[in-house]
Amino acid sequence: MTGLSEFAEAIAKGALRVVDLTHTLDPDFPVIILPPEFGQCARFRMEEISAYDHRGPAWKWHNISMSEHTGTHFDAPSHWISGRDVPYGSVDEISPDRLIGAVVVIDCSAGAAENDDHELTVEIIHAWETEHGPVPRDAWVLMRTDWSKRRGADYLNMRDDGPHSPGPTPDAIRYLIEERDIRGFGTETIGTDAGQGSHYTPPYPAHFYLHGAGKFGLQCLNNLDQLPPTGALLVAAPLKIKGGTGSPLRVLAVVPS
Numbered sequence: 408m409t410g411l412s413e414f415a416e417a418i419a420k421g422a423l424r425v426v427d428l429t430h431t432l433d434p435d436f437p438v439i440i441l442p443p444e445f446g447q448c449a450r451f452r453m454e455e456i457s458a459y460d461h462r463g464p465a466w467k468w469h470n471i472s473m474s475e476h477t478g479t480h481f482d483a484p485s486h487w488i489s490g491r492d493v494p495y496g497s498v499d500e501i502s503p504d505r506l507i508g509a510v511v512v513i514d515c516s517a518g519a520a521e522n523d524d525h526e527l528t529v530e531i532i533h534a535w536e537t538e539h540g541p542v543p544r545d546a547w548v549l550m551r552t553d554w555s556k557r558r559g560a561d562y563l564n565m566r567d568d569g570p571h572s573p574g575p576t577p578d579a580i581r582y583l584i585e586e587r588d589i590r591g592f593g594t595e596t597i598g599t600d601a602g603q604g605s606h607y608t609p610p611y612p613a614h615f616y617l618h619g620a621g622k623f624g625l626q627c628l629n630n631l632d633q634l635p636p637t638g639a640l641l642v643a644a645p646l647k648i649k650g651g652t653g654s655p656l657r658v659l660a661v662v663p664s
């Protein structure tokens with residue numbers, strides 16, 4: 408047998424805990440802001456259709472709108488030019504078995520507390536692997552920074568020269584893809600790349616390398632401080648938008664209590 412009934416029972420009895428890695432979709436939650444010459448990402452909006460009133464006496468419902476890349480969201484390979492020709496590269500084409508998988512967490516919170524531009528480097532990954540073993544093949548890798556605890560303007564952390572937030576170096580991302588063949592990379596910040604990621608070669612290396620290799624991204628994650636470094640299961644299933652490059656989603660982790 409597969410152990411699925413034991414799995415369900417362990418969740419029901421609290422032997423396994425489900426951690427919600429999702430921020431609430433809220434019009435006030437920040438979205439990425441690009442230089443003004445580019446198109447912009449829309450915030451979440453909600454409009455009431457009826458609320459048990461003359462517009463619908465027994466029901467309440469809303470129309471909602473947002474970008475594919477608003478709030479806690481998933482990046483598909485087709486989001487980036489490097490992934491434009493990747494097979495099954497849009498959210499509706501991704502095989503459902505790839506939406507559930509192992510996850511490891513690299514804790515960069517101490518460095519991020521000291522330096523808004525803190526980088527996840529190959530050296531940091533090596534140190535993590537010395538302690539926890541190699542990053543498993545086909546796992547999600549999440550970069551914990553505790554950035555999710557920030558509110559308002561501190562989240563984007565915009566300065567005269569653009570946003571400042573932590574992220575991976577080009578070499579770190581290439582290591583995770585080429586040496587460890589990860590499934591995807593996730594962050595607590597507004598993107599999988601650092602705020603100053605446009606200054607790397609190539610610009611936005613996490614987007615460039617991950618999506619070019621058919622890997623996924625998750626950003627604006629929450630509660631990463633509740634996850635163990637290894638041994639958790641991640642559920643990240645984007646909406647099935649035809650040709651969609653990403654989508655807001657509920658991200659769940661199942662962890663031993």
Ligand code: MN
Nearest residue numbers: 476481482653
């Ligand atoms: Mn995105």
